[in-house]
Amino acid sequence: MTDNTEMEHGFPRSIGKPAQRALLAAGYHRLQDLTSVTEQELLNLHGFGPKALGILRETLAAQGMRFKS
Structure with missing residues (x-):
């Protein structure tokens, strides 16, 4: 596994700790x-x-998902 696919708290580790904390604090787990949620909201x-x-957009697309339009 690469850093981009290793998950921590349900998100790729490569997004960084501040982004992970921001998502968790906003209730996204x-x-x-x-x-x-829209890209702008994030x-x-x-x-x-x-x-x-960008990392999350790619990760979602790889799993057949996307952000809210």
């Missing part, structure tokens, strides 16, 4: 939770940025 979270968004 699994990848599936992210299908109910970018509004303190500690969550474009790099994490």
Whole structure:
């Protein structure tokens, strides 16, 4: 497994600790939770940025999911 696919708290470790904390604090605990939120809503979270968004977009797509439109 690569860092991008190793999961911690249900998210790829490669998104970084600040982004993981931001997601958990906002109530998102699994990848599936992210299908109910838009990309902009995630970018509004303190500690969550474009790099994490791109990683999660790819991870969701690989599993046949996507962010809310």
